Amino acid sequence: MSIIRDPYTYLLGEFAELVCRALADFCPSLALNDVLHIIEEPPRREYGDLSLPMYRLLKYCKVDLSKFANAVRNISLNKIFMELKIVNDYLNVRINTAEYAKVIINAVRGDGANYGLIPDDRKLNIVIEFVSANPVHPLHIGSGRNAVLGDFLARLFEVKGHNVQRRYYINDLGRQVATLVYGYMRLGMPTPPEDVRPDIWFGLIYAVTNTIIDILRLRKELSNAGKNDPEAYVKQLELDELIMTLSELRSRNKELVDRLLDNISRDSDPDKNVEELMMRYESGDPKAVSLFRFVVAKVLSGIQETLRRLNVRFDKWDWESDLVFNGMVRNVLELARKSNYFILYKGAPALDFSSLQHDPDIKKSLKLPKSINIPPLILMRSDGTSLYVTRDIAYTIMKFNDSRADLVINVIANEQTLAQAQLRLALYALGFKEEAVRTIHFSYELVNLPGVKMSGRRGRYVSVDEVLDNLEYMVEEIMRSRGSTVSNEVKKVISVGAFKYMMLASSPNKVINFDANEALNLNRNSAPYLQYTYARTCGVLNKYGRDLEWDLIDYSAANVEPRRELLYHIGKFPYIISKVATDLEPEILIVYLNRLADLFNSWYDQEPILKEVSEGIKQLKLFITYATNIILRNGLGIMGIDVLERI
């Protein structure tokens, strides 16, 4: 007999088969999958362990419910089910826990430390592009959410046996980097200070430069406008706000801000100079290239430090500018010119999707929004420089070619839904139909600060590092209040875990309103709670100090609450992992692990494990502890959260 690796799925299958066989005579069209679909868990355990609402069978065969009931009543139970009852038109079964425990125990015994991690049959090449934050300031918590989600997806697919490549798109051709470089030049290109993180230092230059440029532009507009310009009032308000922002920034580094203000004010047209810089860089001017690359690499080194702190790694760092330098962007433009969808829009080369976007088949396969009007996609500026989406088309093609990808997943904020739809349409229009279908936008919502709008341009954001620093401080405080100390290692594992948990605990398409007090709460329903529970299991297992005596386990002792419930939950882990991998919803895993920890802690308080006198029961209890231990480690592992043997 081969070992069953996924007990719960096996259980569902057995139940469905039982039902199908019983109803085969008068309900021949009823498929196993239909029944599987209908099976649910009763709201309360008294009803049974699994339940089939019989009225839902009426969809498949129209006969009287009593006929179902009669047929079902005569089901001869196999050994894993021990009781069958019909209550309120529900067919409820009770599991023979002793038998089911055997299945679960064999599954855990067979897979050991890999319990629950069952590879898919087909091994895919999956590219995940994530973070890809503009290299102009430190990672803020929004990017932190992206990093944690992308890392979660990568770990999940790896566990499911796929070949995962993690890529970071270094967006160095945009106006943002050019603005930063411009500011750095105006500052006189000083050597970045050693004692400040480069992303923080350059991030300040970036915010200050942006704000000053905007102030100068507004001032010019105001002085040109007539006194009766109705917009003048609004502009004045905007200007006042910017000046406040600048004075806030000034409080961080007076000298730097004054110098920038002085030097940028002397420039008669900063906007034009920023654009000129962009052009020089894109055309490959060696001086511009070395300067841009220097600045970006510096900022990136800071970002990488944060990512290392989060234990998020990348396989490839893709420079956007390389796509222009190596001709790939030009190729895309040439392809576009030859395509049937090419038009000149307001004099600029563009793709027109009006004939494509309403085709129901295309809409469905490319997962386009129901009724949406996608405007023509302009591919090139009239000054000859490239645009973001054009470069992104080239990049996507490269991601497919580079790693023979079956799937490209882009972890990108919800605000880019339209742009991502445009990207897929453009790929389709240029003849990359397969690629278009296999490009997946994994969308997530932003992280908001209560009251303030986060803005990198204004230097207004909470960085990942600040949050982690605060979390570490909280951990220290808690330990101090208990009269003990904490190692750096423990402090780091707990704070990083708490951060990741926070980012994964709510559905990706929900906005997170970042509340510092809430975020620093290390109580239940958090990573530390799960880590603590894990450490508890380690404590017991270490104290026992030997391997389990699998053959001595007393299965019959499984049929006692709350062991029963706990075992049932343990048996569900592989099923949960599969579900998470299908739905790509981290919160499912979190809910499951919390419940497991709750059940374990509650049980732990009720029954001694090591003091159990019956050897068979003691081995069963050790098994429960061991399985909980493995599940917590594997579950947290997928979330990128480390565990500790001692806290």
Add this chain to the structure above:
RNA sequence: GGGCCCGUGGCCUAGCCAGGAAAAGGCACCGGCCUGCGGAGCCGGAGAUCCCGGGUUCAAAUCCCGGCGGGCCCGCCA
């Protein structure tokens, strides 16, 4: 004007896609449990018009339509 996402006790979150038995966790609040294998824990209590209005259905937090509220997008920005 059009589109996307969200709305569940005071607060945060699961359940919604695949409708089904008395809506599930947590925080905060109230009351108990520390010489026991780890109290970052355990036991108990209180607290909900599932945003509103229609519709579909034997049955709606869940599906459909229309509102309301919040966030976001519709650029020769990224």
